[in-house]
Amino acid sequence: MPVLLIVVDGLSDRPIDGKTPLSVARKPNLDRLAEMGINGIMDTIAPGIRPGSDTSHLALLGYDPYKYYSGRGPIEAAGVGIEIKPGDVAFRANFATVEGEGSIFDKTVVDRRAGRIEDTSELIKALREIELPVELLVERGTGHRAAVVFRGEGLSDRVSDTDPKAVGKKVKRCLPLADDAKAKKTAEIVNEFMQKAHEVLENHPLNRERAEKGLLKANALLLRGAGEMPHVPSFKDKTGLRLCVIAATALIKGVGRVVGADVITPEGATGNKNTNLEAKVKAAINALESYDVVLLHIKATDELGHDGDFEGKKAFIEKLDEKIAPLLDLDFSKTCLILTADHSTPIKVKDHTADPVPVVIVHEDVRRDEVSSFSEFEAYKGGLCRIRGMDLLNIALDLLNIAKKFGA
Amino acid sequence: MPVLLIVVDGLSDRPIDGKTPLSVARKPNLDRLAEMGINGIMDTIAPGIRPGSDTSHLALLGYDPYKYYSGRGPIEAAGVGIEIKPGDVAFRANFATVEGEGSIFDKTVVDRRAGRIEDTSELIKALREIELPVELLVERGTGHRAAVVFRGEGLSDRVSDTDPKAVGKKVKRCLPLADDAKAKKTAEIVNEFMQKAHEVLENHPLNRERAEKGLLKANALLLRGAGEMPHVPSFKDKTGLRLCVIAATALIKGVGRVVGADVITPEGATGNKNTNLEAKVKAAINALESYDVVLLHIKATDELGHDGDFEGKKAFIEKLDEKIAPLLDLDFSKTCLILTADHSTPIKVKDHTADPVPVVIVHEDVRRDEVSSFSEFEAYKGGLCRIRGMDLLNIALDLLNIAKKFGA
Numbered sequence: 001m002p003v004l005l006i007v008v009d010g011l012s013d014r015p016i017d018g019k020t021p022l023s024v025a026r027k028p029n030l031d032r033l034a035e036m037g038i039n040g041i042m043d044t045i046a047p048g049i050r051p052g053s054d055t056s057h058l059a060l061l062g063y064d065p066y067k068y069y070s071g072r073g074p075i076e077a078a079g080v081g082i083e084i085k086p087g088d089v090a091f092r093a094n095f096a097t098v099e100g101e102g103s104i105f106d107k108t109v110v111d112r113r114a115g116r117i118e119d120t121s122e123l124i125k126a127l128r129e130i131e132l133p134v135e136l137l138v139e140r141g142t143g144h145r146a147a148v149v150f151r152g153e154g155l156s157d158r159v160s161d162t163d164p165k166a167v168g169k170k171v172k173r174c175l176p177l178a179d180d181a182k183a184k185k186t187a188e189i190v191n192e193f194m195q196k197a198h199e200v201l202e203n204h205p206l207n208r209e210r211a212e213k214g215l216l217k218a219n220a221l222l223l224r225g226a227g228e229m230p231h232v233p234s235f236k237d238k239t240g241l242r243l244c245v246i247a248a249t250a251l252i253k254g255v256g257r258v259v260g261a262d263v264i265t266p267e268g269a270t271g272n273k274n275t276n277l278e279a280k281v282k283a284a285i286n287a288l289e290s291y292d293v294v295l296l297h298i299k300a301t302d303e304l305g306h307d308g309d310f311e312g313k314k315a316f317i318e319k320l321d322e323k324i325a326p327l328l329d330l331d332f333s334k335t336c337l338i339l340t341a342d343h344s345t346p347i348k349v350k351d352h353t354a355d356p357v358p359v360v361i362v363h364e365d366v367r368r369d370e371v372s373s374f375s376e377f378e379a380y381k382g383g384l385c386r387i388r389g390m391d392l393l394n395i396a397l398d399l400l401n402i403a404k405k406f407g408a
Numbered sequence: 409m410p411v412l413l414i415v416v417d418g419l420s421d422r423p424i425d426g427k428t429p430l431s432v433a434r435k436p437n438l439d440r441l442a443e444m445g446i447n448g449i450m451d452t453i454a455p456g457i458r459p460g461s462d463t464s465h466l467a468l469l470g471y472d473p474y475k476y477y478s479g480r481g482p483i484e485a486a487g488v489g490i491e492i493k494p495g496d497v498a499f500r501a502n503f504a505t506v507e508g509e510g511s512i513f514d515k516t517v518v519d520r521r522a523g524r525i526e527d528t529s530e531l532i533k534a535l536r537e538i539e540l541p542v543e544l545l546v547e548r549g550t551g552h553r554a555a556v557v558f559r560g561e562g563l564s565d566r567v568s569d570t571d572p573k574a575v576g577k578k579v580k581r582c583l584p585l586a587d588d589a590k591a592k593k594t595a596e597i598v599n600e601f602m603q604k605a606h607e608v609l610e611n612h613p614l615n616r617e618r619a620e621k622g623l624l625k626a627n628a629l630l631l632r633g634a635g636e637m638p639h640v641p642s643f644k645d646k647t648g649l650r651l652c653v654i655a656a657t658a659l660i661k662g663v664g665r666v667v668g669a670d671v672i673t674p675e676g677a678t679g680n681k682n683t684n685l686e687a688k689v690k691a692a693i694n695a696l697e698s699y700d701v702v703l704l705h706i707k708a709t710d711e712l713g714h715d716g717d718f719e720g721k722k723a724f725i726e727k728l729d730e731k732i733a734p735l736l737d738l739d740f741s742k743t744c745l746i747l748t749a750d751h752s753t754p755i756k757v758k759d760h761t762a763d764p765v766p767v768v769i770v771h772e773d774v775r776r777d778e779v780s781s782f783s784e785f786e787a788y789k790g791g792l793c794r795i796r797g798m799d800l801l802n803i804a805l806d807l808l809n810i811a812k813k814f815g816a
Contacts, residue, residue, distance in 0.1 A: 365422045365756065367763070367784050383785075385448075385794035387455055394456025398762040405760055406453060407460020407473065408480040408659060 010302030010345025027321035037362035040384025059389035071227025077147035079254025115216035156182035163222035234260030241292035277323035305345025418710030418753025429721035435729035445770035448792025467797035479635025485555035487662025523624035564590035571630035642668030649700035685731035713753025
């Protein structure tokens with residue numbers, strides 16, 4: 001009796017001339033799901049609260065983000081494959097190019113992406129050799145991205161970024177943001193790491209090679225978004241259920257790893273509009289054989305929303321509609337399928353908003369309503385009315401008769 | 409300006425071929441109430457949380473069950489008439505038949521209901537004479553059922569059951585479930601009670617008489633569901649209002665007593681499908697003269713749901729519809745009538761589920777909506793949208809202009 005939770009990132013919109021990409025897209029399969037199920041709108045966190053994809057995914061998995069979210073750092077670090085533990089302090093990092101004389105903090109950022117460097121694996125290996133008073137974990141992300149984790153006693157995430165977030169500015173010194181020994185100690189260690197990383201990178205053969213080819217050196221690592229990994233009970237411990245997350249995006253993979261899910265990235269799944277949707281849908285169907293809850297994350301709608309690309313978002317929704325066709329043949333006397341989004345990313349706003357997302361729950365036993373189209377303008381008329389992200393999985397587990405009774 | 413809250417236990421369902429007992433029943437009076445009122449769906453506890461009848465009734469009366477519920481024991485004890493106090497540890501109990509040699513814990517259960525004994529009043533009287541290091545309260549329930557309460561300093565409900573819950577098994581020793589002095593002391597007292605109760609019962613004239621007639625002896629009391637009575641403010645203290653609960657079921661009577669309500673069980677009210685509905689409706693109308701809030705509980709729908717009896721549930725709903733006719737003549741410029749359920753008990757599940765319940769509030773001043781039928785498939789279209797059990801009474805008190813303003 002598994003749950004398939006399909007989260008289409010940033011799917012929903014605000015209307016432009018009364019239209020949204022979702023409302024005008026040709027999407028017979030999504031509409032069929034709406035017709036088969038019980039519909040509603042959902043505040044993934046709470047009404048009017050603009051969700052991140054990390055906080056909203058935590059909520060959709062039943063974890064209160066106000067309790068379990070401590071910044072993007074730990075989740076990105078988990079997403080790129082670092083086995084992060086409670087108490088670790090994690091940063092997101094960029095390989096960057098700096099120029100000038102003196103220490104790293106005297107130098108100026110000339111490119112925050114080091115000429116959009118693609119393969120940093122050799123640099124990462126060299127960085128791992130750095131010796132610090134605490135344990136250091138470094139892992140590459142996609143392109144110029146990386147994650148850095150400090151592990152040891154008495155660390156704190158109450159420290160500032162070293163990334164000046166603009167070219168032409170000097171690298172920033174990490175400062176304690178709290179008046180305590182932990183924050184001071186952490187800032188000192190971060191600054192020691194910044195200087196040592198610069199030295200290692202500046203003299204690395206790969207960078208000498210890049211300089212010879214006229215490419216920008218990846219000679220600094222800029223840190224931002226410090227977060228201390230909180231103690232998060234695993235999904236298995238919390239619910240007794242096996243969770244699988246199918247995603248290509250580091251942030252979502254990170255959420256999956258933080259809650260102890262198995263994370264699958266099928267061949268060709270990229271997190272952009274050219275992703276291999278067939279492979280993802282197939283992976284989801286397979287995963288339903290061996291997991292109780294399968295979260296299938298689709299990213300491109302969010303990117304196209306951030307780009308303000310109405311037609312592109314509409315076209316991708318139409319492609320998604322086509323590729324999810326096999327899911328309509330699932331046995332809904334056994335499987336509960338949920339189709340929804342983690343937040344809206346309206347074309348007009350080019351960022352996440354708190355406009356509620358449409359949600360449909362398909363299962364033989366739901367009270368079917370009269371909604372027959374999956375869109376922002378129809379979902380609210382459905383039998384779910386308006387629910388919250390934290391409640392969604394509980395509703396599904398009740399439907400599947402997995403939920404326990406509270407009381408007699 | 410009273411509130412009449414009619415709670416039809418387990419009334420709502422999940423659809424079978426698109427139908428529920430409520431949706432297909434002929435129920436012109438219930439539909440008339442839907443037409444006169446404002447409708448919605450309600451999560452009595454929270455979306456996806458499967459309610460017990462005890463926890464949901466607490467919520468419907470405005471008591472957060474996560475704060476005020478500590479198991480079925482104390483509520484059942486209150487239900488059978490024990491004046492339970494904060495700190496008391498209460499158990500549900502069964503008169504049973506045990507056989508064998510040695511102490512109570514060496515003996516084997518041969519019937520968990522002592523041959524379905526009906527009148528235990530003489531046995532209860534004898535049990536009350538048992539001397540223990542703490543105060544003992546015992547009261548009979550219906551048939552073989554009873555409640556046992558231990559009152560004194562330093563007791564705990566973190567102890568195990570003595571009921572093995574199966575025939576052919578030995579009576580269990582009560583064990584502490586926490587590593588503290590309270591749990592150990594309680595377990596010792598419970599075990600002392602178990603042995604003494606067995607001795608009193610084994611030699612009781614009524615049991616000798618039963619043995620002579622070839623009936624099973626009611627020679628042991630098996631305990632389960634320990635719960636420590638929490639401090640619950642009375643409904644009167646909390647709201648300033650007089651509450652009356654009209655019910656025949658011990659669990660609901662118990663909820664009423666725990667919150668300090670007057671509890672009325674009219675002649676012929678049984679809690680099953682042959683209950684005297686006329687008497688209950690009449691009692692409710694009378695109670696509206698002298699109480700501010702009257703909770704009228706109807707049980708049989710839940711039982712028929714547990715039995716998986718679609719036709720029986722439908723027939724009982726039709727009977728209920730007929731018998732509540734006098735309530736349509738209430739003066740709704742004065743009285744606020746609420747019709748709802750405490751949870752769903754779907755035919756297909758034969759147990760409580762979290763599927764939201766329909767709710768209608770009838771009063772001259774409500775914003776009437778377009779719903780004209782009382783069913784799971786119509787209620788969500790109403791003007792209340794989706795509310796929670798804890799909010800219901802507040803909505804009614806606001807309608808009646810009893811609610812106080814928060815702020816200026």
